[in-house]
Amino acid sequence: MAMLAFREALNQAMTEEMERDPNVFLMGEEVAQYQGAYKVSQGMLQKFGEKRVIDTPITEAGFAGLGIGAAMIGLRPIVEMMTWNFAILAFDQLFNNAAKIRYMSGGQFKVPIVVRGPSGAAHALAAQHSQSLEAMLAHVPGLIVVAPSTPADGKGLLKSAVRDDNPVMFMESEMMYGQKGEVPDGEYVLPLGVGDVKRGGKDVTIIAWSKMIHVALAAAEQLKNEGIEAEVVDPRTIHPLDETVILDSVKKTNRCVIVEEAWPFASVGKEIASRIYSQAFDYLDAPIGHVNGADVPMPYAHNLEKLMLPSVPRVIDAVKEVLYR
Amino acid sequence: MATVLSMKEKTKEARKPRWSDLGLSSARLVDFYKRMLLIRRFEERAAQEYGKSKIGGFCHLYIGQEAVGVGAIEALREDDYIFSAYRDHGHALARGMDPKGIMAELFGKVTGCSKGMGGSMHMFDASKNFMGGYGIVGGHVPLAAGTAFGTKYLGKDSVTLCFFGEAAANQGVFHETLNLAALWKLPVVFVCENNRYGMGTAVERAHAVWDIYQKASAYDMARGWFDGMDVIESYRAVKEAVDRARTSSEPTMLEARTYRFRGHSMSDPIHGHYRTKEEVEEQKKSDPIPRFAEELLRGGILTQTAVDDMEAEIKAVVNEAVEFADQSPEPPAEFLHENVYV
Amino acid sequence: MATRIEMPKLSDTMEEGIILKWLKKEGDAVKQGEIIAEVQTDKADMELEAYDSGILRKIFVPEGSGAAVGKPIAIIAGAGEDISALLTDKRSTEAVQHHAEEKSSAPVETSLSQRSPETTVKQVSNENGGSRVKISPLAKKIAQEKNINVSTLAGSGPMGRIIKRDVEEVLSHGATAFVPRHAANVSTQQFPVSMMRKTIAKRLVESKTTAPHFYVTSEVDMKRVIEFRSALNATGEVKISYNDIIVKAAAYALRKNPNVNASWMGETITQHGEIRIGIAVALDDGLITPVIRDVDAKGLAQISAEAKDLASRAHERKLKPEEYSGGTFTVSNLGMFDVENFAAIINPPEAGILAVGSITEEPVVENGAIVIGNRMKMTLSCDHRVIDGAVGAQFMSDLKKILENPAVLAL
Incomplete structure (x- = not known):
């Protein structure tokens, strides 16, 4: 067990997987010489050489498609998107090729690719660089969507993602790359599609993932002072969703708040709520509460940016509302 | 290159068939012809079956363009890879995929080459390295760079051949791929089948530069065009490009100048508003199939009896394919949810 | 020829039968002698046989509902045959006896096709009129288990919604009224009469x-x-x-x-x-x-x-x-x-x-x-x-x- 930053945990996962399997390689903008735009791939060029740690031109659709083609003949590419905002240029490759080749070929091909990079807002990056697009990716059958919240989860899930035979969309967070946590050494692999209870509680369930887990945990800590025991549940994988961990918690607490950075319309949180309503209807004592990013593009001004994003006070208010306090 | 020949030598040279430098046996030439004829008869029958509602959805016929697919694919080895777009039946047949499986795929049957999950636009056959037909114009082009990258990464000398229409050459991802292929020296051959129309929009109305192959000049890539109505020229051009890719790992962009005799798809009339009947009739004079037959008959490589026998044989093959497709079962209901994930 | 199937008398004392299950649905072909439904009589669960071949064109009595003996429960007719005369017959429309209504106060589920525009409007206006009891799903479940009449409760949630704590309050104050003293888990219950x-x-x-x-x-x-x-x-x-x-x-x-x-x-x-x-x-x-x-x-x-x-x-x-x-x-x-x-x-x-x-x-x-x-x-x-x-x-x-x-x- 070592105390590692999130970026170090991801680096460790990729390094270990590349050492284990010569068919794994890393490709993306600034991953090699520059040592990673966010230093996630630091030192990997020196370790594995130019053949396996590859700088690409800024051509997201091109290298995403190239990675998919390479995966069709047995390679296991890790394609780094400098951010998921730029990956929008490659969505045709991800939606129409990565997600569908197996299905439309009747199972003759598989596409074991990992596309990873930071998602969501950082600080003062304005509208085009501050988007949480997991709902768009999770909407497409054939893609697996992962959004870890801790360095240990990041390592364990990224190792699984590399080994998985499906295309895995791995969504990180720029704001969390420096965040430290205990990370098990060596072979630490977490299954995809299995959620985790980050904090136990009996009065209300707060569901969140990625960066929002930390907002939820901070809110839970404050709620404790008011005698409210919040349980914080992290699905970790968005699609396929671990319904069991969610439903078990809601059936216990009878109340639920979903916190997500993404826009509210047709969001992942709404999908989770729909499943709770249909499968745990009789356990609910209040309608599910939602805390989302505002339904606007991200503004630049610092004060407005804060207003746009979910915050601890907003989560506390939502919890009190579902508790009728 | 500028060797001066004597008259005698000149006469001897002129009597040589034009493929003498390609090392093609007579049997191989007959086979070229036979494959083109199979595609033609298969596609004619597919059109009939479409009319009988046995085939659904879009159905883009390859009639007129047979020489491109056959010549190009004949230039490949078995361990080379092929990507196609949505007009893919001809490429699948040229690759030697079973006509029964292709027809069954058109019929949406479980015995189809994609188990009925792909249909007309998505023919796949992993055993033939036939990497599939793709329906988003230009969207599959980077995949071909990917297999070329992969074979190079793995130290293999396989080459990837990628077919697409001239309309795809206006897509951004086409240019991104050409850049990556040239930058990283990938063993890939891009074959642009310029049939003059992107659906109903003529080249002149869609491209600032009408010589499509010249688009590769921006990437300093080897490039050229050939007569896509001539199977020998198709073979010659692609073979040279494939050899270059295999021996020196360099990409090539080729433009095949060809013409489709049918509409864009089955729901489209043969000439429509975008071209005249006269134009189509004029183009049919360079139909690659009778043109090659005449040449082989003249050269004594093929006899009329052999041509007639071949027609009968192919008719039987196509009949058998239709019968097989018709009698095959549909995919079971469980297939709906299978193969979404591994 | 179109035939109306009537609730048969399947026991000497039977006055009414409940359709437990339709084995055929509207539009299905039925053959003479084929079992088309299961009927609960006062004595037993019986099988109902079709007497004519044809298409089961119309079901008047849905599963779980009853009909008096002799009342029409379905129509069997040819595929394109005009059955409008049989459909509009007054006897057909009054056949159904909604047992669900006797069992609970929940509204009877009817399919969309059966629901006329007027009744849809009426249901909506009922909800807006506030005659419906607003109660959280959990509170409703607890109330049903403990046999508490929710219409007598005052809700403390938003817009007067009855929530868990409202039900729990009644339980804690009036526990003896609802829960037998010696057997905490045994509650008074009401069952529908078979x-x-x-x-x-x-x-x-x-x-x-x-x-x-x-x-x-x-x-x-x-x-x-x-x-x-x-x-x-x-x-x-x-x-x-x-x-x-x-x-x-x-x-x-x-x-x-x-x-x-x-x-x-x-x-x-x-x-x-x-x-x-x-x-x-x-x-x-x-x-x-x-x-x-x-x-x-x-x-x-x-x-x-x-x-x-x-x-x-x-x-x-x-x-x-x-x-x-x-x-x-x-x-x-x-x-x-x-x-x-x-x-x-x-x-x-x-x-x-x-x-x-x-x-x-x-x-x-x-x-x-x-x-x-x-x-x-x-x-x-x-x-x-x-x-x-x-x-x-x-x-x-x-x-x-x-x-x-x-x-x-x-x-």
């Missing part, structure tokens, strides 16, 4: 209030019956029960007293030629009396076999109507429950029912000495309109004699 229970209630009230009952009780020395039964069962070929012997003995006594094997018909009294004895069989939610026919003509082995078969099929709800109707006399035996004696209510139109208690060990005087004897009490309930006291007493006297000398039954 067709069978309805019929039992109706018929027995009718019997006890119209047939003047009187009772004759005798005590029988069962020593010989015990020996007789042991001897028979020792052969290993049969497994005769005490009840089988009592039924056979009753038949013997009925043959000697034909005026007990009779029915009050208002103007006349019918004295039945055949002796058909019903045996009361307890079910989970009621009882049924399958009938053994021609009892006096049958041997003990046959009676025993028939009784076993009827009882087991009664439990499976597989009896045919003719197997639980037409009795002329009934034997009800509660001996297995250690009951000393009881009096039964006559099953009309029969005139007598024999209630049989347990065989008990008792000190008896035999040849001037006190020994342990085996005794059993029986009570005959008689319809005084048919049977007078002396007649009932004579029957019991004959029955007692036979049981105390059962060898005669083997004749």
Whole structure:
């Protein structure tokens, strides 16, 4: 067990997987010489050489498609998107090729690719660089969507993602790359599609993932002072969703708040709520509460940016509302 | 290159068939012809079956363009890879995929080459390295760079051949791929089948530069065009490009100048508003199939009896394919949810 | 030809049937003789057969709903045949009796196609009008479990929504009113009344209030019956029960007293030629009396076999109507429950029912000495309109004699 930053945990996962399997390689903008735009791939060029740690031109659709083609003949590419905002240029490759080749070929091909990079807002990056697009990716059958919240989860899930035979969309967070946590050494692999209870509680369930887990945990800590025991549940994988961990918690607490950075319309949180309503209807004592990013593009001004994003006070208010306090 | 020949030598040279430098046996030439004829008869029958509602959805016929697919694919080895777009039946047949499986795929049957999950636009056959037909114009082009990258990464000398229409050459991802292929020296051959129309929009109305192959000049890539109505020229051009890719790992962009005799798809009339009947009739004079037959008959490589026998044989093959497709079962209901994930 | 299927009469006492299940749906082809639905009658779950071939064009009575006998429940017709005349027939539209409504206050689920625009509008306006109780799903579930009438509660949630704490408050203040003190987990519950229970209630009230009952009780020395039964069962070929012997003995006594094997018909009294004895069989939610026919003509082995078969099929709800109707006399035996004696209510139109208690060990005087004897009490309930006291007493006297000398039954 070592105390590692999130970026170090991801680096460790990729390094270990590349050492284990010569068919794994890393490709993306600034991953090699520059040592990673966010230093996630630091030192990997020196370790594995130019053949396996590859700088690409800024051509997201091109290298995403190239990675998919390479995966069709047995390679296991890790394609780094400098951010998921730029990956929008490659969505045709991800939606129409990565997600569908197996299905439309009747199972003759598989596409074991990992596309990873930071998602969501950082600080003062304005509208085009501050988007949480997991709902768009999770909407497409054939893609697996992962959004870890801790360095240990990041390592364990990224190792699984590399080994998985499906295309895995791995969504990180720029704001969390420096965040430290205990990370098990060596072979630490977490299954995809299995959620985790980050904090136990009996009065209300707060569901969140990625960066929002930390907002939820901070809110839970404050709620404790008011005698409210919040349980914080992290699905970790968005699609396929671990319904069991969610439903078990809601059936216990009878109340639920979903916190997500993404826009509210047709969001992942709404999908989770729909499943709770249909499968745990009789356990609910209040309608599910939602805390989302505002339904606007991200503004630049610092004060407005804060207003746009979910915050601890907003989560506390939502919890009190579902508790009728 | 500028060797001066004597008259005698000149006469001897002129009597040589034009493929003498390609090392093609007579049997191989007959086979070229036979494959083109199979595609033609298969596609004619597919059109009939479409009319009988046995085939659904879009159905883009390859009639007129047979020489491109056959010549190009004949230039490949078995361990080379092929990507196609949505007009893919001809490429699948040229690759030697079973006509029964292709027809069954058109019929949406479980015995189809994609188990009925792909249909007309998505023919796949992993055993033939036939990497599939793709329906988003230009969207599959980077995949071909990917297999070329992969074979190079793995130290293999396989080459990837990628077919697409001239309309795809206006897509951004086409240019991104050409850049990556040239930058990283990938063993890939891009074959642009310029049939003059992107659906109903003529080249002149869609491209600032009408010589499509010249688009590769921006990437300093080897490039050229050939007569896509001539199977020998198709073979010659692609073979040279494939050899270059295999021996020196360099990409090539080729433009095949060809013409489709049918509409864009089955729901489209043969000439429509975008071209005249006269134009189509004029183009049919360079139909690659009778043109090659005449040449082989003249050269004594093929006899009329052999041509007639071949027609009968192919008719039987196509009949058998239709019968097989018709009698095959549909995919079971469980297939709906299978193969979404591994 | 279009045919309207009507709720058939599937038991002698059936007045209404509930459609448990449609095995065909609208639009399905049906063949003559094919089973199209399962119907719960007052006695059993029956299969409903199609009498014509065609397409099941219309279902009037949905699953879970009932219809009176003779009311239309469906239409079978040719695929394109005009059935509008049958559809608009008034009898069709009034057929359905919504049992769901009796069971709970929840609105009856109807399919969209059945819902007319006007009723849709009405439902919406009801919700807006606030007549609906606003309650969280969890609170509603708890209230149902604890049998709390939610319409009396005041909700403390947003817009007056009743939430968990409102229900819990009622529970904590008025716990004794709802929860039995000694069994916290046992709550008062209400169950819907099945067709069978309805019929039992109706018929027995009718019997006890119209047939003047009187009772004759005798005590029988069962020593010989015990020996007789042991001897028979020792052969290993049969497994005769005490009840089988009592039924056979009753038949013997009925043959000697034909005026007990009779029915009050208002103007006349019918004295039945055949002796058909019903045996009361307890079910989970009621009882049924399958009938053994021609009892006096049958041997003990046959009676025993028939009784076993009827009882087991009664439990499976597989009896045919003719197997639980037409009795002329009934034997009800509660001996297995250690009951000393009881009096039964006559099953009309029969005139007598024999209630049989347990065989008990008792000190008896035999040849001037006190020994342990085996005794059993029986009570005959008689319809005084048919049977007078002396007649009932004579029957019991004959029955007692036979049981105390059962060898005669083997004749």
